[in-house]
Amino acid sequence: MVQRKILIKSAVMLVATALLIPAVSWSQQAPATATPSLSTLKAKYKRPSDIPFPKNNAYTPARELLGRTLFFDPRLSGSNFMSCATCHNPSLGWSDGLQRGLGHEMKQLGRRTPTILNLAWAELLFWDGRAANLEEQAAGPMQSPAEMNGTMNEIVDKIQRLPGYRKMFDAAYPGEGVTPATITKAIATFERTVVSSVAPFDYWIAGHEDAISESAKRGFAVFNGKGNCAVCHAGWTFTDGGFHDVGLPSTDIGRGKLTPAVATMKHAFKTPTLRNIEQRAPYMHDGSVTTLQQVVNFYDEGGAVRPSKSKNIKPLTLSAADKADLVAFLQTLTSSDPLPAIPVLPRQ
């Protein structure tokens, strides 16, 4: 079902692009740049055709609808004021546009709100990887006193008092009822369906040479070459899912708290996806960098010198043209994603 949905979306986008690009351009598909090494490189960025769902929480439309409804419901918070979507706002790239998130009573949190885009492919969630999967992650913010400040008992109680919700749970998880497990499984199912659509970069990967600018193509070469970006921002999601200290000045030791025996995990944070990156400024785990140009400058300079820093982060000596090309490339990763239907929340 979901596989079909992605294919339809991609096909519609491809037809739309075909209408926009003059027919002559199709015959100019550039063997000149399609060298074997470039082809091999491009193959690494091919989009998957379907979304992976775990066997113990397989996809059904009823689960997606329930998860989407819960995701937008502020009654999952202690104050009845904050929903998951308060911070993971689809209009802001599934983040909040703030330097750092705001939690219970508008208190600033320690890290920037990460996007939920393309998490179906993620292993270990949160900036420090403390949750093993999306179901476990979904339970975290709801019960964190600093974030949504709820308790699972209260949440279950509030939800199961509403016949409208009980019906939805019966349809999604027959016989299982409203439980912490079914609440988090439904939210995780919805989150797995949040996938970035086909971007200009994907059209280029698919062989449409005119889909991105020459500057962006040079930027792709920098990204995979002297910029060394692809070593961590790997594959079609532009993340290796790993944890690295990039040398950002900070007292937050990130994953170092969970794996203290691994020196390189001090100050290490999860590599974020670069899909739709233009929509999610400010950048880095602490929101300390305002623009993509500044992000590129930061990596060019090589970050702070400390033992935990990844060996892949070092001064790059990029030229001004390289940097401009890199930013032009990053801008090709933005897709026009359809916004989700905002659900009507059960009131009784």
Added chain:
Amino acid sequence: MRLTTAMLVTCALIAAAHAALADDVRVVQRDKRFSATKVTVKSGDLVTFVNNDEAMHNVYSFTQGFSFDLGGQEPGEETTVRLSRPGVVDIRCAIHPKMKLQITVEPR
């Protein structure tokens, strides 16, 4: 001739070492993957992790009763852990979470 002799001695040493560690297992890290996703050993066996990759790796487990962390492992380095009692141990790399391995430890 000297080379051949040296090779024979080396092979003999490797064979002797292999005989001594007949039940032990070696797992290679390459292309940000473990060479196996599941292995089975006997209680008390050694499992050696060989980093044949270009990136630094790590081996840890948070499985209850087996919790360990072998620290950072540079390319070319090996780390070893002895699994001394039966159970199922989930292993990961702290740096690259897609690197997963499950070791089943059977009674000796």
